[in-house]
Amino acid sequence: MSNISQEISQEKSETVLSPSKSIKLRISRSNPEAGTEEKFDEFVIPVEKYTTVLDAILNVKSHLDHSVAVRYSCRQASCGSCGMKINGKPKLACFTKVSELDTDTITVEPMDNFPIVRDLAVNFTRMFNNHKKVMPYVVRDDSEITPGTGVKEILQTPEDVDKYIQFSSCIKCGLCNSACPTMAMDTSFVGPQALAQAYRYIADTRDKGKNNRLKIIDESHGIWRCHFAGSCSQVCPKGVDPAMGIQLLRSYLLGLRD
Amino acid sequence: MEKENKAKEGIKGWINPTKYGKFGIERFAWILMRITGLGLLAYFIGHIYETSHILDGKAVWNASLELTQTTEGHIFLALVIGMCVFHTGNGIRLMLGQMGYGLGKPGRPDYPYKPQSLNMKGKACIYATIGLAALAMWYGMAVMFG
Ligand code: HEM
Ligand code: SF4
Ligand code: FES
Numbered sequence: 001m002s003n004i005s006q007e008i009s010q011e012k013s014e015t016v017l018s019p020s021k022s023i024k025l026r027i028s029r030s031n032p033e034a035g036t037e038e039k040f041d042e043f044v045i046p047v048e049k050y051t052t053v054l055d056a057i058l059n060v061k062s063h064l065d066h067s068v069a070v071r072y073s074c075r076q077a078s079c080g081s082c083g084m085k086i087n088g089k090p091k092l093a094c095f096t097k098v099s100e101l102d103t104d105t106i107t108v109e110p111m112d113n114f115p116i117v118r119d120l121a122v123n124f125t126r127m128f129n130n131h132k133k134v135m136p137y138v139v140r141d142d143s144e145i146t147p148g149t150g151v152k153e154i155l156q157t158p159e160d161v162d163k164y165i166q167f168s169s170c171i172k173c174g175l176c177n178s179a180c181p182t183m184a185m186d187t188s189f190v191g192p193q194a195l196a197q198a199y200r201y202i203a204d205t206r207d208k209g210k211n212n213r214l215k216i217i218d219e220s221h222g223i224w225r226c227h228f229a230g231s232c233s234q235v236c237p238k239g240v241d242p243a244m245g246i247q248l249l250r251s252y253l254l255g256l257r258d
Numbered sequence: 259m260e261k262e263n264k265a266k267e268g269i270k271g272w273i274n275p276t277k278y279g280k281f282g283i284e285r286f287a288w289i290l291m292r293i294t295g296l297g298l299l300a301y302f303i304g305h306i307y308e309t310s311h312i313l314d315g316k317a318v319w320n321a322s323l324e325l326t327q328t329t330e331g332h333i334f335l336a337l338v339i340g341m342c343v344f345h346t347g348n349g350i351r352l353m354l355g356q357m358g359y360g361l362g363k364p365g366r367p368d369y370p371y372k373p374q375s376l377n378m379k380g381k382a383c384i385y386a387t388i389g390l391a392a393l394a395m396w397y398g399m400a401v402m403f404g
Binding site: 088089112113114115116123162163164165166167179181183184185186187203227228229230231233234235236237238239241243244245247248250251254256257 | 265266267268269270271272276280281282284285287288289291292352355356357358361362363364365366367368369371373374375376
């Protein structure tokens with residue numbers, strides 16, 4: 001048993017792991033449907049060593065102001081619901097510890113480039129539509145669920161899997177789209193989230209939808225709007241590296257690989 | 259709802275200086291590429307206009323050449339040199355990246371997930387290009403003021 005797990009096993013339930021301190025949490029409040037302008041509400045709340053920003057917001061909801069609107073579900077960086085701007089940078093609230101921000105004042109705002117529903121909750125319709133547009137599924141006629149084709153299982157080597165597995169980690173949190181400078185100006189841009197998914201399926205050896213997908217993204221608000229500013233990859237919490245996927249997609253379209 | 263679905267950050271997303279600390283040197287290179295591209299375009303148009311004075315006779319031509327023979331003119335030309343060098347160097351980096359070179363290979367990244375496409379090679383390229391542009395400006399100034 002390692003030292004750390006020994007230490008943990010010896011801890012008694014009343015052991016104080018981290019003395020709590022207080023921080024100021026500034027929450028952006030707005031309700032576009034009711035026509036209210038954005039304002040910031042400030043709350044002083046106790047935090048401990050492992051308090052996440054989402055915990056802090058939920059603390060406000062439980063004890064100080066239950067009307068704060070925030071979307072969350074898994075609390076473990078898996079569902080992609082809790083993306084927001086934390087001190088100006090798009091992050092997952094459940095995956096960001098207060099302690100790592102190294103400041104006593106934390107400002108949370110809704111993600112840029114998404115319509116605001118209320119407070120911290122944004123509308124994902126546009127991103128999901130773009131996601132669907134690139135056919136985010138393996139395209140082929142024969143499969144184990146198509147009767148009569150005789151296909152049981154389509155095998156892949158570990159090397160085949162390496163080609164796309166990183167891009168399949170996407171949790172559709174939208175942080176990349178909110179960081180993208182092209183998204184900031186062009187509301188029709190298909191966006192790094194959908195482009196990375198186009199690459200994910202094209203790079204999959206089981207897939208036969210490459211030509212269709214390339215046609216879909218090769219349009220005026222498609223892949224060529226990317227300027228490789230890299231902000232999508234900078235903020236992605238799952239290591240997807242959309243910027244890499246997009247440039248690799250380009251090399252297909254430029255005829256540099258097939 | 260339709261209008262709302264058009265939500266975007268707008269020009270703030272480009273000019274807000276706090277972005278550049280948060281999104282890394284690649285984002286800074288992106289805005290610099292844009293500014294230098296537009297600057298060079300403006301210079302290009304001005305340059306065609308200036309050289310078109312050759313049709314208006316020797317006196318007008320010489321007078322227009324004098325425009326840049328001032329301290330402000332020298333500083334302006336030094337800026338053009340810097341813009342040229344950065345735009346060209348960074349343009350070559352971008353073209354290589356956008357053709358799929360130097361991005362690393364897709365794999366199985368582990369936390370804390372350093373994006374491979376924003377690797378040290380690319381960052382070094384950006385710093386080197388900025389350094390080269392500064393060097394070229396310094397040399398240009400030395401020649402013009404020397
Ligand atoms: C050898 C010289 C040059 C190279 C290698 C080069 C390369 C590039 C590249 C790769 C881009 C696209 C950047 C992106 O994807 O964001 C670009 C953009 C641009 N370039 Fe150049 N360029 C050169 C010279 C020039 C000159 C002489 C001008 C002006 C007359 C110019 C004006 C522009 C403009 C206006 C843009 C658009 C900027 C943007 O969209 O952000 N470039 N250049
Ligand atoms: S690519 Fe990354 S940042 Fe973009 S939606 Fe997927 S997980 Fe979120
Ligand atoms: S709550 Fe699911 S990703 Fe944060």
